[in-house]
Ligand code: SF4
Ligand code: SF4
Ligand code: FES
């Protein structure tokens with residue numbers, strides 16, 4: 533994974549790959565979900581650009597509105613480019629009562645990002661250099677470990693503010709965990 | 710699927726065809742069950758939960774618009790529990806968006822307003838969420854006011870199933886759910902829209918209207934849309 537500053541955003545990373553992914557799934561039940569998942573995965577910034585959604589609709593014959601509906605229903609899909617590192621903070625009830633709001637506010641301050649609402653109404657926060665994305669999760673299902681934070685796909689329980697800040701700082705300095 | 714069955718609605722024995730929904734049987738026999746997302750001629754989605762009924766032997770309430778009848782089924786269309794449930798469902802719809810009937814093109818002809826009056830909803834017990842929502846005026850002939858949309862998806866199904874264009878769909882989930890045209894494009898830029906206006910006619914509230922109407926002036930021709938599908942079935 534690159535950690536350098538991101539400049540140009542490719543529309544579709546690889547046209548052949550896109551066509552192959554669509555071709556592999558076409559006609560199967562639930563094809564759309566599989567196509568979107570694979571395309572997002574293949575995208576450098578782990579998101580589905582509007583051009584990609586438009587292209588999928590055109591190639592599969594699935595109405596654009598339906599493609600959009602699926603892409604916005606599942607929280608797994610991103611409509612905005614994602615940062616290289618992801619910090620996901622749980623905002624479920626258990627984590628809330630154990631101070632997850634303070635964690636969220638603290639990390640936002642540390643990375644200097646404000647919340648933006650994407651086209652689908654999902655709240656995501658990505659730093660302008662696209663190195664970090666902060667997001668909130670409704671519940672990780674690990675409430676006994678509240679507050680729960682996921683850093684680059686590793687779940688952490690009983691998270692303390694200072695520990696989280698140090699971990700993010702390490703990532704920011706380009707180190708690996 | 711033409712097996713005949715006998716069901717009871719509010720104690721009265723009624724002959725029906727297996728596979729018909731409770732709501733269809735009730736309607737053809739002049740038994741009233743409130744409904745909002747249901748529209749004759751469209752597929753059913755069971756989204757609004759206003760058509761809930763009690764079925765004997767079943768502990769939970771069932772949506773009449775999606776539950777098929779079976780031999781011996783006994784349905785109660787009204788009870789104190791159902792009344793309070795329906796009232797709650799209606800109040801939540803009002804609390805979710807900005808319904809200001811006094812300045813609505815559909816006031817007096819709105820299905821949501823009519824249902825509220827029928828169920829004695831004179832105030833809302835829940836806090837209003839006052840979402841900030843746009844009004845899409847980009848289409849040359851029609852307007853979409855998200856503030857008055859109840860997400861019933863009747864416009865979505867009408868456009869997809871009757872007109873065959875599928876301009877609309879519901880995006881997002883939960884409180885963030887919104888009606889969108891194509892890839893969240895302004896309606897006026899949606900190239901798949903044929904401007905037939907059927908979605909507008911199918912919309913139960915003032916969320917979709919024709920331009921040029923003032924408060925209380927927008928009446929709709931829902932039956933015309935339903936009739937189209939029944940005519941096609943006869944082909
Ligand atoms: S759509 Fe119906 S309920 Fe909503 S404001 Fe208009 S009249 Fe009132
Ligand atoms: S615009 Fe009207 S028909 Fe469409 S979902 Fe909203 S309330 Fe229902
Ligand atoms: S509330 Fe945070 S994991 Fe369940």
Ligand code: FES
Pocket residue numbers: 743744745746747754755756757758759760761772773774775
């Ligand atoms: S009419 Fe049955 S759920 Fe809406």
